């Protein structure tokens with residue numbers, strides 16, 4: 001596993017209780033894409049990094065327990081950014097049947113709130129919350145998972161593919177539910193681990209200011225929470241053009257990996273490869289796969 005998080009009991013509980021699920025409409029988009037392009041009667045869908053099952057076998061994304069060419073749909077919801085990206089893409093390509101679909105989805109951290117006529121003020125306070133948590137973002141993630149997903153999409157050589165960068169999911173929740181959702185983010189959990197007092201102080205301050213702006217006294221007051229998803233859908237081609245990442249794409253993934261790895265000391269302890277190892281791994285995977293396609297030895 002590239003980075004092990006979400007395994008502490010408290011974090012898992014808060015995750016289960018507060019994390020939003022993708023809407024039926026969004027799940028429908030993935031299934032529509034898949035059935036539109038589907039060529040086999042049976043269906044095996046694998047959700048990788050399923051967590052508590054919001055999106056729904058947890059096994060390492062880089063070593064999926066399925067035979068070659070056996071899966072119809074591979075999805076990863078809010079999880080791909082934690083994986084070893086190129087190893088996961090290679091695994092997804094290996095297990096997918098021809099015409100099988102790959103769906104990678106995520107949402108941005110800057111959740112918006114609506115309540116009466118004070119939504120603008122609420123969102124200013126929420127933005128302060130996100131800014132305070134930003135320094136605790138895990139270095140493996142780099143500055144933006146949106147960029148990672150977009151670059152992965154662009155480098156994926158599956159000819160049938162779609163990029164969607166704005167899909168709002170709206171849900172009515174108590175204010176405490178919004179607070180719980182943000183507290184389940186890895187950045188908040190990192191702050192909680194480093195400085196529990198500060199994490200509590202920050203949460204209480206934000207919650208109190210939100211309630212003051214709403215002119216309410218109960219955190220159980222309902223607000224509309226709006227979450228912006230971005231995602232891509234791609235269909236594995238039927239021909240033997242096995243993978244997936246062009247040399248240009250490999251370079252992009254390498255440089256992204258380098259950026260993340262350079263910012264971080266900790267991932268080394270967690271088994272995340274160094275910048276050089278990542279570059280080497282990506283390159284060797286890509287060249288090995290290219291060689292498989294072209295039936296010749298890997299480029300050294």
Ligand SMILES: C[S@@+](CC[C@H](N)C(=O)[O-])C[C@H]1O[C@@H](n2cnc3c(N)ncnc32)[C@H](O)[C@@H]1O
Pocket residue numbers: 001002003004005006019048049050051052053054055056058059060061062076077078079082083084
């Ligand atoms: C943010 S949670 C998302 C969970 C769920 N898919 C959802 O939408 O709520 C990320 C999940 O990815 C899992 N994960 C992280 N790295 C992984 C890896 N290399 N292989 C498999 N799962 C991984 C974590 O254990 C966690 O369950």
